[in-house]
Every structure is written in C-alpha cells, then in structure tokens.
Amino acid sequence: MDNRELRMDNHWLPFTPNRSFRKDPRVLVGADGMHFTTHDGRQVIDGISSLWCVGAGHNRKPINEAIKKQLDTLDYATAFQFGNDQAFKAAEMIAAMAPGDLNRVLFCNSGSEAADTAIKVALAYHRARGEGHRNVFIGRERGYHGVGLGGMSVGGIPANRKVYGAAMMPRVDHMRFIHDPVNQAYIHHQEPVWQEDILLELENRILPLHDPSNVAAVIVEPIAGSAGWYIPPKGYLKRLREICDKHGILLVFDEVITGFGRLGTNFAADFYGVVPDMLTFAKCVTNGVIPLGGVICRDKLYDAMMKTDAPEHVIEFFHGYTYSGHPVACAAAIATIDLCNKEGLYPRAAEMGKVLGDAFHSTFKGLPNVIGIRSLGLAAAVELAPIAGSPGKRAYDIFVDCFKKGSLVRPAGDVLVIAPPYVVEKSHIDQLVNTLADSVKAHA
Numbered sequence: 466m467d468n469r470e471l472r473m474d475n476h477w478l479p480f481t482p483n484r485s486f487r488k489d490p491r492v493l494v495g496a497d498g499m500h501f502t503t504h505d506g507r508q509v510i511d512g513i514s515s516l517w518c519v520g521a522g523h524n525r526k527p528i529n530e531a532i533k534k535q536l537d538t539l540d541y542a543t544a545f546q547f548g549n550d551q552a553f554k555a556a557e558m559i560a561a562m563a564p565g566d567l568n569r570v571l572f573c574n575s576g577s578e579a580a581d582t583a584i585k586v587a588l589a590y591h592r593a594r595g596e597g598h599r600n601v602f603i604g605r606e607r608g609y610h611g612v613g614l615g616g617m618s619v620g621g622i623p624a625n626r627k628v629y630g631a632a633m634m635p636r637v638d639h640m641r642f643i644h645d646p647v648n649q650a651y652i653h654h655q656e657p658v659w660q661e662d663i664l665l666e667l668e669n670r671i672l673p674l675h676d677p678s679n680v681a682a683v684i685v686e687p688i689a690g691s692a693g694w695y696i697p698p699k700g701y702l703k704r705l706r707e708i709c710d711k712h713g714i715l716l717v718f719d720e721v722i723t724g725f726g727r728l729g730t731n732f733a734a735d736f737y738g739v740v741p742d743m744l745t746f747a748k749c750v751t752n753g754v755i756p757l758g759g760v761i762c763r764d765k766l767y768d769a770m771m772k773t774d775a776p777e778h779v780i781e782f783f784h785g786y787t788y789s790g791h792p793v794a795c796a797a798a799i800a801t802i803d804l805c806n807k808e809g810l811y812p813r814a815a816e817m818g819k820v821l822g823d824a825f826h827s828t829f830k831g832l833p834n835v836i837g838i839r840s841l842g843l844a845a846a847v848e849l850a851p852i853a854g855s856p857g858k859r860a861y862d863i864f865v866d867c868f869k870k871g872s873l874v875r876p877a878g879d880v881l882v883i884a885p886p887y888v889v890e891k892s893h894i895d896q897l898v899n900t901l902a903d904s905v906k907a908h909a
C-alpha cells in the first residue's frame with residue numbers, strides 16, 4: 466500500500482504528533498510473533514510489546530480461537546444485574562493469581578478506567594465504614610494512571626496535566642519521584658539502595674499537612690513505567706505499606722504495566738513481597754488483543770460495602786461500565802493466562818530480562834549523551850541528555866529512525882525503553898539493542 470492510498474483525514478491519533486505523522490506515517494497492517502508488517506511491506510520487530518500489552522507475542526492461535534469460539538457462543542451480554550460465565554471464570558483465575566486476600570475483581574476496559582474505579586472504591590469504602598472524610602489522594606510525581614480525570618489527577622506527568630487544571634480532582638498531593646540521577650543513574654537488575662529515606666517526606670510533610678485521618682489512599686506504580694522505567698529504592702514499597710497501615714490509608718498498586726508477568730512474577734506485588742489493598746491491571750491480561758482492565762480488591766473492601774443497612778434490592782456500589790466483564794474479553798483473558806502458564810512465559814520474561822539488561826549495560830554505557838541505564842524484569846531504559854531547549858526531541862528522532870530501520874522502541878521524554886514480548890529470543894534483543902545503539906550514536 467502506498468502512502469497516497471491512505472486516507473488520513475478522519476482518524477485523530479492518540480498521544481501522537483498528528484501533524485508530523487501525516488507527513489511520514491507509520492501504519493501497521495499485520496502482526497505475527499515478534500514482528501509487524503507495515504503498510505509499505507516492511508517487517509518491524511515489536512520491541513515494546515505494543516505498549517506493554519502483547520506478552521505472549523502476536524497472533525497467538527489459542528487466544529484467537531478462544532475469542533472466535535466465544536463470539537459464536539455468547540457474543541455479548543448486558544453486564545448490569547447479570548453475570549456471564551466467562552467473567553466469573555476470569556475473575557476466579559485472576560484472584561487466584563493475586564497475592565493475599567486480593568480476591569474481588571471489578572472489571573472495566575482499560576487502565577484509565579481501572580485507576581478511576583480504584584479511586585471510587587476507596588471513597589465508597591471509607592464512607593461505608595463511617596469515615597467519609599477520608600478524601601485526600603496521594604500519588605507520585607511522574608506517575609501515570611491513565612487519562613481519566615481521577616487517574617490524571619493522581620498522576621504526575623506534567624504534560625498530561627498542564628491543560629486540565631480546572632478539571633482536576635481537588636485534595637490530591639504527590640510524593641516526590643523515585644529517581645536519583647547522580648547516585649542511581651545505572652541500575653542493572655538490582656533494587657537501588659538509597660542512603661536517603663525518600664518516604665520521610667510522606668511521613669513528615671505530606672501526611673501531617675493533610676492530616677493522615679483525611680487520607681483515603683496512596684496510589685503508585687510499583688515501577689514507574691510510562692515515565693521511563695524508574696525503579697524504586699530497595700524497601701520503598703514495604704515501607705509505604707507500613708506507613709499506610711499505620712494511618713488506615715489504602716494502598717493501591719497500579720500494575721497496568723507490571724501485572725501479568727513483566728517482572729517474571731504474576732504481579733509486582735509478588736516480586737516485591739508487598740500486598741496492596743487494591744491492584745489495577747489491564748494490557749497483558751488479554752495479550753492486548755481485546756480491551757480489558759480491572760481492579761482486584763482485598764476482601765475487606767468488598768465486605769465493608771456489602772455490610773449495609775440498605776434493603777437487598779439496592780445496589781451497593783453505584784459504578785460499572787456497559788462492557789464490564791465483557792464475555793469475549795474475559796474469554797481472551799482466560800486463554801491468555803492459560804497460554805502464559807502452559808508456555809512458562811512469566812519465568813521466561815525474567816530469564817530474557819537478564820539478557821536484555823546485560824545487553825543494555827554492555828552496549829550503551831559510554832555512548833554519547835547516555836546519562837543513565839536501568840533494567841529490571843523484561844524491560845530496560847537508556848536515558849539521554851536532552852537537546853538544549855528541545856526536551857524529548859533527541860529520543861523522538863531516535864524512535865523514528867529505529868522504526869525506519871525495523872525496530873520499534875518507545876520514547877518517553879528523553880528516555881528510550883525496550884520491553885519486548887516474553888517470547889523474545891536473544892537474536893531479537895541483539896537486533897533491537899544494536900539498532901538503538903547505532904541510532905544513539907547517529908544522533909549525538
């Protein structure tokens with residue numbers, strides 16, 4: 466297909482510079498395994514699991530077959546006042562995978578909806594327990610929790626927030642970011658040990674400012690994914706758990722990226738040995754094939770909401786989406802989880818993560834403009850010094866260049882991230898890393 470055959474007047478692309486895209490479009494028309502086919506017939510290796518979604522690789526027959534079968538059996542069913550067998554089964558599997566008593570799954574369709582759902586559960590839970598005054602939320606600088614008004618408010622990526630001040634939730638504060646560019650620029654498959662206790666700020670400034678008794682929840686990504694794969698200090702999440710427990714504050718892990726295998730475990734909660742009160746997920750749960758997201762809640766949240774004086778015909782939680790627990794999406798989730806188990810893909814992610822991390826550190830260290838390298842799980846990031854006065858331009862140009870050379874990598878500010886499907890082979894990693902390294906040199 467030629468560019469001139471593409472009609473691009475109507476599709477307004479998300480999180481994309483539409484003006485420059487139209488001049489030099491990147492259009493994907495096919496995918497199989499580790500590769501895309503572009504509209505001009507090229508093969509491009511998917512180095513970012515298509516935005517952290519496609520853990521099992523593209524075009525996996527067991528998932529496709531499960532979807533086709535479900536379409537012929539129960540294509541869709543109204544979600545309110547009804548359940549469907551696939552949703553019950555998927556929820557059971559997901560709860561069984563989650564640690565502790567994270568047992569109650571509220572389905573939605575995306576990570577953004579999951580974040581907003583978690584915020585609403587927190588408010589409703591506290592109110593059900595007679596603590597409706599708990600309405601302060603604490604996120605973290607450079608956190609990403611999607612684009613809903615709730616997730617955006619607790620999120621901390623400046624460009625995403627800049628224009629929407631008037632629509633932002635009130636009573637939200639942010640902890641400082643988890644990056645030390647001086648002492649912790651290079652993180653090679655270990656948890657960085659900080660001399661400083663970064664959570665003293667929460668204990669000694671943020672909580673006293675709002676009074677801990679007013680705080681509903683703290684929400685964090687265990688690893689800051691969208692910002693550019695920033696790894697928390699050793700012990701950070703455990704200590705966050707302790708602080709939240711001390712003050713009756715709910716802890717929410719946004720595991721939209723880290724959930725379902727990226728760190729080699731079911732969830733980052735398992736990797737770090739910390740059980741949050743709510744855990745949000747999306748993306749890899751269905752291999753990205755059909756939109757599905759959700760919030761896994763601890764029993765105590767569900768139980769508090771069920772303990773109501775209202776008559777039994779009254780809904781306990783006025784929340785849900787038309788497509789909550791969509792049977793086709795849930796069938797895709799069941800098939801994806803089964804496939805990942807059968808092929809041992811989460812342990813494989815851990816194994817290949819070491820290969821990726823080693824390649825990053827041995828290849829990028831010392832290259833022009835490289836100011837940091839971070840690897841953990843099956844994801845690695847190289848951070849570049851920005852071009853003076855044009856933040857983000859260097860990484861964007863490198864991303865475009867790599868795509869032209871057959872490798873899809875992800876720019877985030879001036880960070881470039883590679884997070885391939887769990888089925889990645891060493892030869893793919895070599896290709897991705899070498900293409901990226903050549904481009905980093907070419908853009909010095």
Ligand SMILES: Cc1ncc(COP(=O)(O)O)c(C=O)c1O
Pocket residue numbers: 574575576577578580609610611612686690691719720721722747748
């Ligand atoms: C941690 C996190 N939360 C939420 C989201 C939003 O998910 P979605 O784009 O499916 O709404 C993302 C997307 O990348 C994410 O990384």
